[in-house]
Amino acid sequence: MLAAVRIRAHAPLLSRSGQWLGSILAAAAFAAGAAWADQEPRLVTPNDATTGALLLKSSTPGKYIEAPSLLTDVQIDISGPIARTRVTQRFENTTDGWIEGVYVFPLPDESAVDTLRMQIGDRFIEGMIEERQKAKAIYEQAKSEGRKTALLEQERPNLFTNSIANIGPGETIIVQIEYQETVRLTDDQFSLRFPMVVGPRYNPAPQILTASLGDDGWAVVDPVPDRTRISPPVLNPVIGNTNPLTLNVSLNAGFPVGELDSTYHPMDVDWSGANAANLTLSAGSVPANRDFELTWTPKASKAPSAALFRETVDGEPYYLLMVTPPVATQSAPPPPREITFIIDTSGSMGGESIRQARQSLAMAVQRLAPTDRFNVIEFNSVTNALFSHPVDATPSNIARATNWVERLEATGGTEMLPALREALADHGNADGRLRQVIFLTDGAIGNEQQLFETISRNRKDARIFTVGIGSAPNSFFMSRAAELGQGTFTHIGDVDEVAARMGALFTKLESPAITNVAATWPDGSAVEAWPSPLPDVYAGETLVIAAHAAAKDGLVWVSGLNGDQPWKVGLPVKQAAERKGISKLWARKKITSLELDRARSDTLPDLVDDQILNVALAHHLVSRLTSLVAVDVTPTRPDGATLESATVPLNLPAGWDFGKVFGHDGIRSDAPMIPVDALALRKPDAHGANAPKQVERGVPLPNTGTLSDLKLLAGIILVLIGFMLKLVFRRIRPHAA
Template structure:
């Protein structure tokens, strides 16, 4: 590759990104160039053609096997040919582009167009192009055309110049050490839109519906979050001592801060992985007990710091859209493959929101900030180990944002297909985007129904605007293909496969079963020389230590050359051999498990850990027996005991509080107001936290909030009162509990 140009087209929230890559064969041999890259799973190839000697050679989508045969036939006939395919490895959205029989001295330009929906966040449309998708030593020029049906308020770009009317960004000859980021802010971003687009080429219509929910007057105590939370905890050797001890204490509290309807898992990582459950489990008393036992036995004993492998395994698990996925990463060092880890999160950003706590001054801040930016979350950092607990709780609270759920689109009757079939919850600042293929005319409005974070019904009537073009049609077909591929993932149904192929061929899209292929039949490049294959991998979906030392050095230069024997007119190569040749050197392998033994010089830290472990066992057993004497306990032990005693739904029971406070059940019952025992016990627990443990409030606030939510809902049920009245009665009950605690202490 000797040159590259990038052309970006913003069409509302839709993106078309065209790469123009120039190849030149300066050798004395015919060459085959294989260009491999990984792009987000929300993206596909929607156009592909080449320019050779001033002629355009247009690509056409064929069934994958047919396209490979077309390409191989062209090579064996001595013709220059091109193919763009999606790789078989489902762990990555990996593609390869091959240019075969490029003759000595010949130049060729290849045009690849990617289609996707732009990232939408807080009133902004965002285009992000990572440097890994650009050639390392070749300057890149390009432009971004902005076509919005909404009025553009501002355009920000990390490269080039924005023109005065804010519809064009241009840049020239930049190098790819930094990402290219373009942010478009419009004045009516939060207004729901429905655009019906007619595509002249396919004679089809697509309806794109977008909306960004806005809520007012939310009572956060009444919001019920239903999420999947995965804690990913660094257990490398550097986490020994106070770091792992503080992290374990934070995990015990985090568990009880989880919403009652949650699913959860805990994963330790180092050179190897340690999963609490093979799959995330429902939050309940039994699973809390299992998790506490696991945390108690957790140590910093997993060796190095390989984060990309557990993340890759998480992303391979299917998501349940009724349980939005939240990942919380806690780490104190640098990982084996920083860029690979960040790219892994970015490719799967639609699957989750990722938050991370960086521990110590030695932590890789670029990594922590990078995975959070890619995962649409936030990062936090602590220098002192004593701050871990409070900081991670504050970060965790940010992860539980309200969302709009149970979203239903009232699609017109003449909608042929639409996607997604089931719409995931939409968080604050995010945007609903859905597509349907339409046959004929539709009405003037489309209705959207949903529930706000408090369960109140929402109903939008969105006017339909008319538009022309092709991008919304292609994206509609792509979203439907993704839906069909997901439905067909475990059972290869022939009918579904044929539907995917038919859609991909009609709308000219690369898919699991289709490829673009182009053949220049005007130039015969047959020679007596052998064919050299040059493989260029732009984004390596592997960790650095997956390669041998020599192989890593070769790949760092960006290409591998391999010589093959060939007759004057190439024999048709078998499909199996071709695929083997193309993939050679790019096979994915799991990182080798490297267990690091603790050295003898670390015995002092081991003794410290054993003492901490014994201390936690005593706390745990005391909580289970519910016979707790507070005398002689420090505030940290009191907090740990009280938090562990909270039930999964947010309440405390009266017997637990009797044991914790060393007060008889008879004495407590004498002072119960006209409420149930569970309400009074929960009020006592929250009152104790606020009265006697206020200095560590940042570590237990979410636990107390969960207890208040339990009380408010139960008061509404028991007394048939409004949420506002219930909230006030909850506060009054906690004040009565404080008065009781003060009285018992004075006596």
């Protein structure tokens, strides 16, 4: 302060020209420095963070970039057998630069995703459906032009990527996604699941195959060609959780509700009648780290055994049939069985999952009949079979298997293919037995298509029953594998569920299915119904058929064989209840059936793809071949401003062991996902309890064209030069006239 006073005391009066020129130079220097420095997000050290922030490692040693903040709200509206869900994702840019946020997230594998909406201030921009490559090109062009844009892509039927470009400094962009699905009815209980997190997936390494390819003579085949797109970073739960989620359910069951239960998340329930209730999370919000499940049962002792619903779109009627056949009667003593149990002991099964799997498998082995034969196969990075071939279920063999199962531990990779091939192999001693494969896994793999093709080629007469283990199983793989194997899918998310859910599975395994199932529509009416062909139906399971039919009167008959006796039920078309969204469900079921045909390799892939593309475009659905894209018309990112891309890290699913998945040094052997170990806490104290974790590994970001530190330094230097020039002009006396 004294120095400043001294300068002012000895300086002459400023000339107007000197004041003006000095001010202009200072302002120009400051503006140039600020603009130059703000062209990219500021890289920080953990001690620089002044608010809670998740830091991702950049390519500059010791420097980090703040990840986009993500808040998610889920609204589920259930009306009878149909649920409509709106997922609102709120992306907040906490940096001082422009970013592109990328978020990989799950949805139900049977969901018909038809809406993408981007909110900017008070404006809503609706997404349009396009062929996938065209949608990507539209997004990339808008991104390069500085316009806000969002792109929703399907990586798997239960795995999607949302990309949002040009989120400005301190700005929030809201993206809404909507989809339709049917609720599930099993054993007189209705249920609905909402997946919250993508479990880290094991991606087998590319294979080198010998081939006739000129001089090289070999080719590389990648079983997971999109491995980089399904491998987002994962946050170590020791540090904390990210991505808080709020959830509300509006239930209108269509009948008086008896029991209503949220299996894994406590809910507050507000009843608005015997048929309807509104539910909200008791905790307000939860970390997105395990599936949400809601179950409800009718007040009556039994759920309806048959129902028919209709929606008319542009004069075209679409129907949804739900039929629960009676338990198949056993017309003869049950045939002896050959049962092969497969248990996943990879690293992702560590913690709670392996305990659930061991307990489930031990119960299954104890249920074997003396006339059965069995084997147990475990796999991680390698495959091990308890016996060289299926053996008789004698007390000594069962005891040996039980002891072996109790000692299994989870470690290593998820090389599922050799175990599946071994389980489906015909050892030549089945002697006409009923062959069943029981597959216990979390399904945390990326090579689903390779496994589907293996099941299709090698299954023969074996039936495959999948048991999904853990808080966030890959339901797409589990359910499709069961469909291809003409079996069922059971999920066990908690040790307390093992007895009840394995008991229900045993009932299916030990009872015959309703076979030769067919649906017959009124004479003369054109119809296209899915799935096709119709599957066998096991005890307690419900058959769901979606149809595009011209029928407006008469009866639709669903028939089959109950044991060796015919079974049949008729539903009056005129009495179909009106429901919205059935046309979307029909289109989704058609796409699912076509994808299964493609996995069975009994049709030309290009022909199947043409059909999938046409139905997805016609019904405005996201699919493997179509995406939703929304683009703002007004550019907002200044010319020359750098755009950084940051993938939002995911939580590790509840009950998973981080060390088992990624190794205790933070790296999984096949590196399917990048572990994130950086978290800056509020105003960290370098020596106190709030000091940030020191990070060995993080997310490498691409190098930028220039260094932000140098830009910032250059800007500061220019500002100082401007002020020095201003002081110089203050010392110059104006010449006399």
